[in-house]
Amino acid sequence: MTDQAVDTSGPAGAPGTKGATGAGTTQFFGRERELQALRADIERAGLDTLSGRKVPRARVLLIAGRPGSGRTALAAELARGLVASGKYPDGPLRVRLTEPGGARIPTERTARDLLDLLHVPVPPGAGQDELSGLVRTALADRRALLLFDDAVDAEQVDPLLPDNPDCLVVATAQGPLTGIPDVRPCTIGGLSADASVQLLRRAIGQVRITVDPRTAESLGEECGGQPAALVLIAGWLAARPNASVADVTRQLRELPEDGDPNTGARPLARAFRLVYSSLPQSAARTLRLLALAPAGLADAHTASALAGCSVTAARTTLDDFVRLGLLHTNGAALAQYEVPGCVAPMLRALMTELDRSAEVQLARARMLERTVRQLQSCRAITDPEGSPARRKLAGLPRSLRFPHPETAAEWLRSRRPALLASARVAVEDGELDTLARRLVAALVRALAAHEGTEAAAPDLYGLHGLVLDVAERRELPREQAAALLNLGDLDARTGRTRAALARYREALDAGRAARDPYATGRAMESVAGAHAELGDWHRAGDWYGRALAQRLTQGDRAEEARLYGRLGSVHTYAGRYGEALRDWRAAAARYRRLGDRAGHARALSEAARVQEYAGRPQESLHTCRDAVEWARKAGDVRLEAALQLRLADTLDRLGEPAAAQLHRNAADRLLDEGEGSASAYEIRSASTES
Incomplete structure (x- = not known):
């Protein structure tokens, strides 16, 4: 063809x-x-x-x-x-x-x-x-x-x-x-008589055309010169070496009219009916079910799941369809088959007429389940050898396993349009929501594993939107909150802060409806972060305070320390130095109780910064020296060096250049010992740490 x-x-x-x-x-x-x-x-x-x-x-x-x-x-x-x-x-x-x-x-x-x-x-x-x-x-x-x-x-x-x-x-x-x-x-209309005969000749050879050239021209006229109809008839003849051009012409003429008022579409419909009626029953059923292929794209696994047969048998059947002109293929190693746009409506009409709705739904469910397992295998191959995911992968059938991460990545790339279409169709269907949720989750994990969350963000945004659709339809507030938080994060990352804020507020309502403390706390923090991004320090501090109040009831000191740090940063930006100093000291105390010496040193460093902003340089100097000591106890050379440089800057402002130089020399020695550089480390407040 x-x-x-x-x-x-x-x-x-x-x-x-x-x-x-x-x-x-x-x-x-x-x-x-x-x-x-x-x-x-x-x-x-x-x-x-x-x-x-x-x-x-x-x-x-x-x-x-x-x-x-x-x-x-x-x-x-x-x-x-x-x-x-x-x-x-x-x-x-x-x-x-x-x-x-x-x-x-x-x-x-x-x-x-x-x-x-x-x-x-x-x-x-x-x-x-x-x-x-x-x-x-x-x-x-x-x-x-x-x-x-x-x-x-x-x-x-x-x-x-x-x-x-x-x-x-x-x-x-x-x-x-x-x-x-x-x-x-x-x-454009039909092909000329010469072009129609040339197309037939290429598919079935010269002999059958030479024997009866007039009938070959009549066959082209019977097909209306439509290339798609001619390709189907040529495929039918190629599969039957003993059939003559006159045979197929007669059979076309004997087909009853289907009552379609669109006379221009009849040649293609008649040619398709002739080819379809010649298929074995199992192959005809497989062809009809390909109307379910997402985006009109299928591979051997798709056909195998739809028809309930082996992958090898499905691939053979698909190749037969290609020879008959019913499908196209890209001919690549990871072969992908395409349902022509002119054939797809006829397949769907046949499926609606001949297949029971329950059987169609079962076939769709098998296809989605197979896709989920392939995606799980695609993601698992990226895990290290001996990991639980790799051990589970070894238990899958060989046809579902990928030998190398590169093979899995190529499969994901080539099947990406069909996979995304499969997720959209599964969610739109509305009757297979459990499978749809599993499919979307598996696709999100596979894309993140092979492409990274940044590169896959446009696709992930759409997938999170599908999760939200299902969660709202099924009244699943916990999943609704998770989807809204993910969408809000992607909005915030692309600068749509107000849209992100609206998402976070909806997520907060959903988290409260689900009585999910994690989602609720995460939503309150995100609302606070969005207000901070907009420069509304008062609201940001208020929401961080609410998130902290919730964490205080749970006894998680690490989270308490982190949120105290975020509050301290917001109060610092707002110029409320007294409240900021109180928050950073509270953060330092919790890091100390946790035994996190480096965290304790960083919190003290931020407290020293606030004291300096507040015009209390001597207190800032004392607090910064404490931070240096805790960094030394933590064994964090780069942190200690950065704090030594901060001490030097403070001493310069106090008019003690000689002492400042001593601390700079100490910082240089520390960096030389650690083979680092002065720009390789930066004291960052907890407000910038995840």
Whole structure:
């Protein structure tokens, strides 16, 4: 088969793809007139140029046609030629605008896919306007070709158009994109008779075409010249060497009409029915259930779980589907199969008609459970040898284990779009919330283990939002509080402090409803931190005081010491030095009771700083000397050296330069002994420590 001749609606392994679409062979049939017209449109002056105005945005070419007409293939062929000519060295960049089931993809997700392809960091939790603005900024100085596949309307395309006339946008859609000025439309129908016969010849060989060339042309007409229908029929013939072109033409004609008023869609529907009816019962059921594949992407494990068969049998069945033209594959070592966008609605209709809802739900549950186990295995391989997770991993079936962390990371990268889609679909389903929660938790852990929380933050934000949806629907206040705290932390990290504050207040309410002291205390601290970030020291001190009052009832001295330190810092910033000194002394006392000499030294150092701010340099000098002594007892050379330098600064301000020099010399000796540097250590207040 050739995916260039068939409508390749759907991502070739991912929603966003850098490079030409599709996989496998690059042979392309027909469409010479359309390609020539599209290339001519690129060179033709636009309306702005003709009117003497500066071209403000990228030019948009539209390839319009029904699913199965080869519109995506034509866009890919056009892109290949333009990129090969060197006109657009920063492309092509392809993104899907429609799910395989027909639902429109939110613009923020499309923008995020584009930013990933452009290697631009994506702020977690950013909205549509911010993300589309980042896309335009990233493309402002590039010469990129963008493929927007299967657009529903102009509202999906317009926010992503680069403000750069050196870029080119090629969009595919079923109809016009009304609302985008100066769009260059190219409406395509069926292939020519010669191209249709050429496609059949490539799949089944010359002999059967030469024997009956007229019937081959009739078969092309029977398929309406639609590439997707021709590919399906060619796959059916290739699997039956003894069948003639006349046989399949007759069978197509004998198929009863399905009553679909859309006559243009009938050739594809008839070809699909012919191929589907020839499948064994088990294979037909597997094909129908692939309508459940997240984002239209499946691998052998997905098919195995859906059909309830072995992974080997599932892989064989999927490869058979590829040969029949029912699926596409990327052909990589970690093979991933794609349900064509023109086939997906027919699969879903068959599944609804022939499979009981309970069986469909069971298949979906098996798929989610298999995905959870794969994610657990993906994360466990990052643990050290002999760890409990690795021992548990050894007990899993071989097909679920990853031999190396690198293999697991590559699987996670390649399956990431499908995994994220699986989490979204599981939560939207609403009937498998327990599995959905386990899936999201496993995906969060796997992403954090392989990519780190910073790199995975945009995905983690969306996953925490899914957890919140389930928690609210199921009235699980503890999980609701945890999700809100995680979302608030990500908002705070990206500078959306007021949004974070709102999240923290909601988390506090949820923690109180759950009677969870940890969540409640954590929420109060986070509220305090947000107020501190906003410079509202009075409210920050009030909330830290509430969090401290709760900790005092629990008898956790380490937490008490930490919160006393946070209070001391807030009071210092607010200029309330008396209260700050009291808090730092309380923190020092608790560190001393805990036997934490280094913590005791740091708290004393902060107390000395407050005394100095308050205009009591002699008391500050005395307290700082105590801090040096405790640092010496703790054996922390770098801390002792930093405190010696602070002592020197204090003595300088007191007019004792000779004594100050002695302490600087002592600090140098300590740093030389510890092979450190004066800038390698910094006294930090507890307000900056987690």
